[in-house]
Amino acid sequence: MAQMTQEETNRDIVRRYVDVVINQHNLDRLGEFFAEDGIDHAAPPGVPKGVEGGKMFLGMFFSAFPDVTYAIEDLVAEKDLITIRATLRGTHTQPFMGRPPTGRTFEIGCIETLRIVGDKYVEHWGGIDDTTMMQQLGLFEGPGSPSDKSAQYREMAVRYIEAINNDDFDLLAQIVAEDFRDQAQVSGFASGLEGAKQAHLMLRGAFPDVHFELEDVLVEGDQVVMRATGSGTHEGSFFGIGPTGKTISWTGTRILRVADGKFVEGINEFDQVGILQQMGIIPAMKPPVDLEANKAIIQRLYDEENKGNLGAIDELMASDFLMHGDALAPLTKGSAAVKESVRAVREAFPDLVVTIENMVAQDDKVATRLRWRGTHTGAFMGLPPTNKEMTWTAIAVNRIENGKVVERWFNADTFGLLQQFGLIPKMG
Numbered sequence: 001m002a003q004m005t006q007e008e009t010n011r012d013i014v015r016r017y018v019d020v021v022i023n024q025h026n027l028d029r030l031g032e033f034f035a036e037d038g039i040d041h042a043a044p045p046g047v048p049k050g051v052e053g054g055k056m057f058l059g060m061f062f063s064a065f066p067d068v069t070y071a072i073e074d075l076v077a078e079k080d081l082i083t084i085r086a087t088l089r090g091t092h093t094q095p096f097m098g099r100p101p102t103g104r105t106f107e108i109g110c111i112e113t114l115r116i117v118g119d120k121y122v123e124h125w126g127g128i129d130d131t132t133m134m135q136q137l138g139l140f141e142g143p144g145s146p147s148d149k150s151a152q153y154r155e156m157a158v159r160y161i162e163a164i165n166n167d168d169f170d171l172l173a174q175i176v177a178e179d180f181r182d183q184a185q186v187s188g189f190a191s192g193l194e195g196a197k198q199a200h201l202m203l204r205g206a207f208p209d210v211h212f213e214l215e216d217v218l219v220e221g222d223q224v225v226m227r228a229t230g231s232g233t234h235e236g237s238f239f240g241i242g243p244t245g246k247t248i249s250w251t252g253t254r255i256l257r258v259a260d261g262k263f264v265e266g267i268n269e270f271d272q273v274g275i276l277q278q279m280g281i282i283p284a285m286k287p288p289v290d291l292e293a294n295k296a297i298i299q300r301l302y303d304e305e306n307k308g309n310l311g312a313i314d315e316l317m318a319s320d321f322l323m324h325g326d327a328l329a330p331l332t333k334g335s336a337a338v339k340e341s342v343r344a345v346r347e348a349f350p351d352l353v354v355t356i357e358n359m360v361a362q363d364d365k366v367a368t369r370l371r372w373r374g375t376h377t378g379a380f381m382g383l384p385p386t387n388k389e390m391t392w393t394a395i396a397v398n399r400i401e402n403g404k405v406v407e408r409w410f411n412a413d414t415f416g417l418l419q420q421f422g423l424i425p426k427m428g
Contacts, residue, residue: 006077006079007078009119013116013119014075016033017121018086021058022068023070025066027058033120034051034121038050038121038123038124040053064092064095064097065096068090070086073086080117082116083111084110085109087107087110088107102139107136110126154219156224157224158217159174164212165211165212177192177193180193180195180265181264181266182267183266206234206235206238208236209232210231212228214227215227215228222259224258225253226253230249230270232248234248250270251271253268254267293403294400295366297366298398301405306353313335319334319335319336321334323409323410326414348378348380349374349377350375350377352372354371366397367397370395371393372394376388386421392413392420393413393416396408396411
């Protein structure tokens with residue numbers, strides 16, 4: 001039997017995927033066809049990559065349209081790419097994208113392109129004609145409807161950021177009215193669109209590489225809210241502040257009103273104080289630290305250790321904890337490694353008790369003077385049991401962040417411990 005070509009194999013994969021996953025609604029088998037790190041270029045915002053994202057989107061679709069079917073009309077394959085032309089049919093009997101069920105049916109075309117590596121999809125482009133589907137379901141009335149305006153206004157927000165990032169004032173003029181009214185107009189600047197240009201050029205002068213990322217867009221009626229993050233290198237004067245050469249980032253939110261297809265009015269707030277703090281002009285404002293709460297974290301850590309409750313280490317120490325230690329406790333990474341170290345010491349000294357003799361706290365750090373006391377009945381540091389009662393001390397400086405110990409600097413009296421083992425003679 002002749003071996004199947006890559007194109008024939010890919011057609012077979014697509015047919016099986018449509019039959020097993022789509023038409024049988026069997027999401028448990030999606031991983032047989034879609035790579036874990038597969039990318040769906042047509043996925044809605046917020047949907048993760050790979051199998052997880054596919055299950056999320058298809059699960060929502062199957063729930064809203066329990067009888068949905070996908071009929072392949074044509075398959076065109078070339079090397080690792082395959083394009084599908086299909087017809088999608090279903091009945092809207094459950095909520096979909098926040099819309100209540102209409103009971104209506106839809107029948108729409110679908111064109112998708114897939115890239116297949118091995119036997120799994122790794123990339124996907126295209127998809128369903130969702131505009132026609134929404135119209136057939138009575139959820140979208142076409143141009144001029146509220147849904148259409150919302151999409152239009154969102155697109156205007158995207159184009160606004162694009163115009164600012166590229167200094168494209170022709171594009172900006174397509175979006176912003178000539179008599180635009182900025183309620184936060186910079187003093188001395190012209191009004192309208194010209195003033196908006198001047199404000200941007202002033203910012204570009206201070207941060208020549210300034211760039212904005214649009215994080216979120218909200219639309220209600222004729223109002224559009226844009227939330228964005230800006231960043232740039234401070235290489236020019238900023239409100240009279242000379243260049244610092246520092247890379248600065250800030251957040252900002254802008255509310256705009258639309259009329260006749262353009263932004264006609266707006267106001268914005270951005271983190272000016274944060275910019276000045278990053279420049280070093282004003283000190284950073286930190287919330288007051290609860291020193292007693294930080295001390296209580298350290299106290300509880302050792303109280304639980306004395307009870308043999310090593311699970312408290314996971315609760316009170318960060319999973320990526322880092323300890324800068326000495327011979328007794330060398331460089332340690334992660335709370336799991338700390339648990340293993342504590343477990344080893346307690347196996348050597350089963351009756352071990354640790355006592356906190358002193359604590360000093362400032363800012364996010366707590367310095368602790370510790371004393372351990374226990375009977376050496378198990379192997380320790382390669383040394384056989386001596387059945388002696390031993391005691392040793394240490395000082396640890398702990399850094400606490402968000403209620404957990406994230407870093408520690410540690411020094412112990414290992415020298416004195418070795419003297420008790422008889423490996424080093426006692427002085428005097």
